Amino acid sequence: MKLLLIHTGGTIGMAETGAGLAPKAGLVEQALGERLPTDVALFSHVFDPLLDSADVGPGHWNRMLEVIRSHEGLPVIITHGTDTMSFTGAALSQALAGEGRCVVLCGSMKPLGHGADAEGNLQLAIDAALSNEPGVALAFAGKMMPAAGLIKRDSEAEDAFRSVPQDHLEPSARPVFDDRRFAILTLSPGISAEFLRLALSCLDGAVLRVFGSGTAMSDPVVLKALEEAVRAGKRVRAVSQCERGGLEPGTYAAGAGLWATGIENGGRQTPEAALISIWLA
Structure with a gap:
């Protein structure tokens, strides 16, 4: 052998x-x-x-x-x-x-x-x-x-x-990693919309760690920064800040504004797994 x-x-x-x-x-x-x-x-x-x-x-x-x-x-x-x-x-x-x-x-x-x-x-x-x-x-x-x-x-x-259990993996669209720029960002109380906008402007996409089962602050300026990034063609995928449970859009009204931006649902993915998945898509 x-x-x-x-x-x-x-x-x-x-x-x-x-x-x-x-x-x-x-x-x-x-x-x-x-x-x-x-x-x-x-x-x-x-x-x-x-x-x-x-x-x-x-x-x-x-x-x-x-x-x-x-x-x-x-x-x-x-x-x-x-x-x-x-x-x-x-x-x-x-x-x-x-x-x-x-x-x-x-x-x-x-x-x-x-x-x-x-x-x-x-x-x-x-x-x-x-x-x-x-x-x-x-x-x-x-x-x-x-x-x-x-x-x-x-x-x-x-x-x-x-x-953490992940969903079944399908063969990736790309065999290797290219030089696009991705990062993991974390929502926190009082986060600046301008920070999000500037960070996303430097990236080709990002993983966004959101609250609980899929909520975010209702600040319209923050939500607009996310929506602008999605409309610009950037891959923005949400995952939970919790280790277990994943995301369930629609569970709380506090998540309605977040999901209306067009952000992707990372489900049970860890931040690391979500980052890799948008890189290889």
């Missing part, structure tokens, strides 16, 4: 330096190789330089997709930092929908060799990858979680992630 490792960086492959933890080449490759059955051939693609996941973006997602697609049929383990794991999970889940690939994301809250979670997460990822079950998942804290709707819910605990 053959297995592909894509090592992007992150805490799992860091070591102590005089300035604190920093990525160190070879740590992940060695640890994974020591745990593989002898009849498994390992192919590795290591990012150079290795990245803190805070620096991961659409260009890196494209690179991961290129490597995955150039190794047709091989199960894949991707080691990755936790800070943007939810974005990468959504990106790969949607971009690879319908391709039947087994992709297992893996990271940790403490590095290898620190007697914490890294070794267990890596072994879980190996076991999952060798099963070669189609789908994109995260191996973390003793659990396998669908990667399409990940939320990092804790910045310190080993059990740092949960997965």
Whole structure:
């Protein structure tokens, strides 16, 4: 059997330096190789330089997709930092929908060799990858979680992630990420309509985190800024600021003005999943 490792960086492959933890080449490759059955051939693609996941973006997602697609049929383990794991999970889940690939994301809250979670997460990822079950998942804290709707819910605990169920994924319209500009914006009490207008003017589209099941302030200037963006052809998709439940337009009168702007309904999507979906549309 053959297995592909894509090592992007992150805490799992860091070591102590005089300035604190920093990525160190070879740590992940060695640890994974020591745990593989002898009849498994390992192919590795290591990012150079290795990245803190805070620096991961659409260009890196494209690179991961290129490597995955150039190794047709091989199960894949991707080691990755936790800070943007939810974005990468959504990106790969949607971009690879319908391709039947087994992709297992893996990271940790403490590095290898620190007697914490890294070794267990890596072994879980190996076991999952060798099963070669189609789908994109995260191996973390003793659990396998669908990667399409990940939320990092804790910045310190080993059990740092949960997965929010997402709707069935259809093959995406675009195979890779282009250079359009998208962002996640959040409604907050007293938000400036001018801020929204200026932010949207700089973007090709946005995800807007709204209140509860789909409400927003009734300020006509704020609503007009959203309507103008939609009329200008920008993709603006709403998601809930709540982790669970999603959106139900029409439940409250306080949401009528919001939905009248033509904004899209993100339903149960996480902000990360919604961002990826408008990027790949």
